[in-house]
Amino acid sequence: MSRKVTDPIRDLKKFIREETKVIRERDPAIHSDAEVFLYPSFHAIFWYRLAHRLYQKGYYFPARLISQLTARKTGIEIHPGAKIGKGLFIDHGHGVVIGETSEIGDNVTLYQGVTLGGTGKEKGKRHPTLGDNVMVSAGAKVLGSFEVGENSKIGAGSVVIQPVPPNSTVVGVPGHVVERKDHSAPQTKLQHEDLPDPLETEIENLKAENAELRSMIDEIKKKLEERDA
Ligand SMILES: CC(C)(COP(=O)(O)OP(=O)(O)OC[C@H]1O[C@@H](n2cnc3c(N)ncnc32)[C@H](O)[C@@H]1OP(=O)(O)O)[C@@H](O)C(=O)NCCC(=O)NCCS
Structure with a gap:
């Protein structure tokens, strides 16, 4: 039976190389590789990886302890239960919260003040x-x-509280789609502009329904008047 042997120094070097690449690619404000060590994202993700391993092995208290101490230092609170892919970058980092059942794919970027949270209404999987x-x-x-x-x-x-299709831009409170770059996907064409917008679509539907109801009422009124004449 073969056992996987890990070399912590090699793993650390690999981590530093990968983080440097990610930060240099995504932050134009960096001027030298050494600056990577100044990024809260670097420290938060390093400690998250360790805490997540402990969490997976059932060492919940030490995992939470690492997560909380890192949050105090970096302003980035990542629950050790969260599942995070490769290439996450958290720019600036103040006030970022990533909840326990969050799942994050590869090459995701988060900015300061982001919450991946629950609504308080769901149990089990409750984060995005x-x-x-x-x-x-x-x-x-x-x-x-x-x-x-x-x-x-x-x-x-x-504030996003509903699923978001791929390749979309979502803005506003509550969040709504303003642009979809995937033109192969079905899109709603509005009469007065090209941008597909679910709120506009809903308003157009309500207007059409209102017009139909008005014409039905007019017809009923006419029939009643004819009957009473
Ligand atoms: C959403 C965002 C990423 C732009 O995405 P985009 O796909 O290029 O979208 P556009 O700029 O074409 O904007 C599309 C529409 O959404 C509106 N919009 C863009 N961002 C918005 C926001 N945050 N809130 C409300 N409306 C917004 C635009 O005014 C535009 O509306 P219009 O078509 O009626 O003029 C960008 O506006 C944004 O929020 N960037 C912030 C990045 C950030 O956090 N930086 C911090 C660095 S420290």
Whole structure:
């Protein structure tokens, strides 16, 4: 029976190489590799990886302890139960919370003030699942156990409480889709503009329904008047 032998020094070097690549690719503000060690994201993800291993082995207290101590130092609270893929970058990091049942795909970017949280109404899986290459902008809250499709962007300050299709841009409170780059997917064409927007669509549907009801009422009134004449 072969046992997997791990070399912590080699693993650490690999981690530093990968983090350097991720941060240099995604933050134009970095000027030298050494600056990587100044990023809260670097420290938060390093300690999360360790805490997650402990959590998976059932060492919940030490896992939470690492997570909480790291949160005090970096402003990034990642529950050790969260599942996180490769290439996560958390820029700036102040006030970021990633809940226990969150799942994060590869190459995701989060900015300061992001919450991947629950609504308080769900049990079990209660935090969101972000697909690969998702970007969640500063101050956005993604709340609930739904999926944010790959390559989607959540605008700054949005509160997202519903699933997001892949390749979408979502903005506002509550969040709604303003742009879909995947033109092969079915899209709703509005009469007065090209951007598909679920809120606009709903308003158009209500207007049409209202017009239909008005014409039915007019018809009934006419028939009643004819009967009483
Ligand atoms: C959402 C975002 C990523 C832009 O995505 P995009 O796909 O390029 O979208 P656009 O800029 O074309 O905007 C699409 C529409 O959404 C609106 N919009 C964009 N961001 C918005 C926001 N945060 N809140 C409300 N509306 C927003 C735009 O005004 C535009 O509306 P319009 O078509 O009526 O003019 C960007 O606006 C954003 O929020 N960036 C923040 C990034 C960040 O956190 N930076 C912090 C660095 S420290």
